[in-house]
Amino acid sequence: MPVTEQDVLQALRAVRDPDLHRDIVSLGFVKDLEVCGGAVAFKIELTTPACPVKDLLKRQAEEAVLALPGVTGVEVQMTARVVGRETNLDNPIPGVAHCIAIASGKGGVGKSTVSVNLAIALAQSGARVGLLDADVYGPSIPLMMGCANEHPEARNQEIVPIERHGVKMMSIGFLMEEGQAVLWRGPMVAGTVRQLLADVDWGELDYLLVDLPPGTGDAPMTLAQTVPLTGVVIVTTPQHVAANIAAKSVQLFRRLNAPLIGVLENMAGFVCPNCGTVTQIFSGLSGEELSLRYDLPYLGAIPLDPAVSASSDDGTPSLVRFPDSPQAKAFRDIAGRLAQQASISTHVSPAGVSFERS
Ligand SMILES: Nc1ncnc2c1ncn2[C@@H]1O[C@H](COP(=O)(O)OP(=O)(O)O)[C@@H](O)[C@H]1O
Ligand SMILES: [Mg+2]
Structure with missing residues (x-):
């Protein structure tokens, strides 16, 4: 037969x-x-x-x-084929399947570091990826991606993103004068975030990651009201203060009706470069405990490693500079779990928008 x-x-x-x-x-x-x-x-x-x-x-x-x-x-x-969520919003970025915000309760937990490395990890898997630096108070993506001196050009009345490590990137930092101090008022933040979404030629993307300023102010609110968000990822560190504030942001994002799609812990154990022993530096609530408490997917942990910091500072993210390191593997695993959660969230409410890829 x-x-x-x-x-x-x-x-x-x-x-x-x-x-x-x-x-x-x-x-x-x-x-x-x-x-x-x-x-x-x-x-x-x-x-x-x-x-x-x-x-x-x-x-x-x-x-x-x-x-x-x-x-x-x-x-x-x-x-x-990455399928996005159907929306009845007047969506300024219809070519983007998944818009995912990276948020934290407080600053300095590694939100930008995480955004940069996750974006690169997704791009390395073959996805079309954009990264929007919406941290009006401390834009740091251009420095971390090694393009602080670039000036994006306009084409057909749209700003063309800068491309680095396979990621299309735009930052509020490009729109400000160097060293300029700005007193940000709410409506200005909202207007700027809208501009970075609508006036930039993002084209067709599978994932657009948005690095938010810390907390739950005007930037996340505007983002949630302007585009269909697939979800928000909360970055926390196992310090008492960080975890308490992260818990508060979880509650506030829920009040904003922004879907939360995961918690990740940064600066987890310190791995000794000589003997490999893991030392816990902080003793607060872990990312996993936080995710259990609020019934959120846990995406994983990234160890505290001086190499992560050094490579961010010199403009070559650690995923690119140390692709075989434990933290690079952690970033790749977390990127996979994030993509998984994005897919799950779409399949729960099956979607219309879809993008063919070869
Ligand atoms: N896993 C890590 N190991 C070591 N240093 C880190 C790690 N993650 C972030 N850092 C460093 O911590 C500082 C704050 O990170 P950053 O990404 O700018 O935080 P945020 O965007 O939340 O303010 C930076 O100097 C960065 O290089
Ligand atoms: Mg930052």
């Missing part, structure tokens, strides 16, 4: 997406199925190229098909 397409699809129903809790056939992930004699070829189209279980799903699909009698070979190609 020759193998049929139906046999292959039936076998693939045994492969389930662990996050979406359904099999890859009923999710519509199997594409371009071809059966030629005993040779089977198809694509599996995931909801993100940064999917942490990509290799596992590929292996399971290959094994399921190879187990069919008559199959002599199988070729599985993994692709992704």
Whole structure:
């Protein structure tokens, strides 16, 4: 009996997406199925190229098909189509599938460091990524991305983002004079954030990360009112003060009706570069405890490492400079979990906007 397409699809129903809790056939992930004699070829189209279980799903699909009698070979190609959330807002960035804000209760917890490295990790997975520095009080992304001296140009009345490490980037820092001190009033913050969204040529992106100023002031409020937010990620450190303030921001973001999609802990244990021993510097509430308390997904922890700081300061983020380090691995794992949460949030309220990619 020759193998049929139906046999292959039936076998693939045994492969389930662990996050979406359904099999890859009923999710519509199997594409371009071809059966030629005993040779089977198809694509599996995931909801993100940064999917942490990509290799596992590929292996399971290959094994399921190879187990069919008559199959002599199988070729599985993994692709992704990032699908955004449907919106009835008058969306100024319709080409962006997921807008994700990076927030914290207090400053100095590593929000910008995290934003930069997560953006690069997502881009390295094959996603189209933008990074918006909306920290009006302390824009630091240009310095961390090594482009503090660049001046973005305008084209067709839109500002063209600067591209670094595969990430399209725009910062409030570019729009201010160097060394200029600005007394920010609420409406100015709101206007600037809107401008950075609407007047910048973001094009088509799978993810736009937004580095917010600390707290729950005008910037997050404007962001939440201007674009359909996939979610807010809260960055915390295991210090008492940081965790208490982070807990307050969780409550405030909930009041803003901004969906929270994860907590991540920065400056977790200090890893000794000589012996590898992990020393806990702070003893406050951990990111994991915070996520449990507020029933939020826990995305992971990034160790405290002088190399992270040094590489941010000289404009080459640690993911680029030390790609094999433990903190680079932590950033990649967290980026995968973030992409996963974004996919889950869209599949809970199935969406209209979608972007083909090859
Ligand atoms: N995991 C880390 N290990 C060591 N230093 C870090 C780490 N994360 C951030 N830093 C450093 O801490 C300082 C504050 O980080 P930053 O990203 O600017 O915080 P925020 O944006 O929240 O104000 C910076 O000097 C940065 O290099
Ligand atoms: Mg910052």
